[in-house]
Amino acid sequence: KQEVTQIPAALSVPEGENLVLNCSFTDSAIYNLQWFRQDPGKGLTSLLLIQSSQREQTSGRLNASLDKSSGRSTLYIAASQPGDSATYLCAVSRGSGGGADGLTFGKGTHLIIQP
Amino acid sequence: NAGVTQTPKFRILKIGQSMTLQCAQDMNHNYMYWYRQDPGMGLKLIYYSVGAGITDKGEVPNGYNVSRSTTEDFPLRLELAAPSQTSVYFCASTGDRVYEQYFGPGTRLTVT
Numbered sequence: 726k727q728e729v730t731q732i733p734a735a736l737s738v739p740e741g742e743n744l745v746l747n748c749s750f751t752d753s754a755i756y757n758l759q760w761f762r763q764d765p766g767k768g769l770t771s772l773l774l775i776q777s778s779q780r781e782q783t784s785g786r787l788n789a790s791l792d793k794s795s796g797r798s799t800l801y802i803a804a805s806q807p808g809d810s811a812t813y814l815c816a817v818s819r820g821s822g823g824g825a826d827g828l829t830f831g832k833g834t835h836l837i838i839q840p
Numbered sequence: 841n842a843g844v845t846q847t848p849k850f851r852i853l854k855i856g857q858s859m860t861l862q863c864a865q866d867m868n869h870n871y872m873y874w875y876r877q878d879p880g881m882g883l884k885l886i887y888y889s890v891g892a893g894i895t896d897k898g899e900v901p902n903g904y905n906v907s908r909s910t911t912e913d914f915p916l917r918l919e920l921a922a923p924s925q926t927s928v929y930f931c932a933s934t935g936d937r938v939y940e941q942y943f944g945p946g947t948r949l950t951v952t
Contacts, residue, residue, distance in 0.1 A: 729882070757939060768930060769883075769943040776938065814882060816941075819898075824939035825890055827873050827898055830882030 727752045731815050731831035739839050740807055746800040746834045748815030753796050756824035760789050760800050761814040763833070769814065773800070805838045812836070841866050844944035846931050852950045853921040861916040861947050863931030871934045872914040873941065874898075874906065876927040883930060889914055921951045 728751045738744055748758070757776045761769040773782045773789040775798070781790040788801040802809060812835050816828035847862045865872065870891045875883040875898075885898030889908040903925060905917040914933075918925060931944040 759941065761943075768945040769932075771940055771942065774938065774940045816883075818939065819885065824937075825871050825888075825934075826896075827875075827885040827888045828883070828941060829899075830875075830884070832880065832882045 727755075727817060727819065727829045729815060729817055729829055729831035731813075731834050733834060734832065735835040735837075737837040737839060738805060740805060742805050743801070743803050744805055744836075746802070746813050746815075746836070748798040748800070748831055750796045750798075750817050750829075753793050755793065756818035758789075758791055758798050758818075759816050759828065760787075760798075761816065763812045763814055765812075772813075807838045807840050810836055810838050843867065844931055844933055844942055846929075846944040846947050848947060849945070850948045852952065853918075855921060855923065855951060857921050858917070858919050859921070859949075861918070861929055861931075861949075863914045863916065863944060864912050865914075865931075865933040865942075866912065867933060867935055867942070868911060869933035869935030869942075870911065871939070872908065873932040873934075874904075874914070874916045875930045875932065876900065877930060877946075878927050886916065886929075918949075923951050925949065926951045 760772045775791040786803040812833040814833045816830045818824040819826040873888040874886040887906040889895045932941045
């Protein structure tokens, strides 16, 4: 059974710092990995998706990497801002259905950026 | 596009009552999903559908039922509500071979 772990569970840093969020998964046979942002009381917003054949994806100040063989992904946030405060969720594709079978989620990293 | 929409936003049920959570998407996506999120936990997959008329169980299907009669709609039915079903329910969809999932705003359900 796939398990996804996110470290740290919570993180508080001053504005302007670069930071790294970690995600690990137990079964390397994934189709893709997706990073989401969740604001309190809100739905999930997709940040980045990395397909299994890719090593990294970038969007603005965000960079996500994937090392499938070791079961790890990192989300790098450059020059953090108070507006980046949210919970960040990592999720991997379930099963062997080519990505259509849904996602298995980690519990998230609760990030606070201090002004 | 409205994307993925869910109704209602909030609902309080008494133990033993039934209700249907509605989910609709206007992106012509074939694949749709229902997840639940308990406090401090990640999301868990309840049911999913790969197209109209086709549904399958996820990780936590007990106590729920689904149907998919159209591409756009994927309702989730709770029969005989129990306190353990108190949660936030999210619907999601995806439509291409990359399978990037798009989520609705959620329904917050309390069973007392």
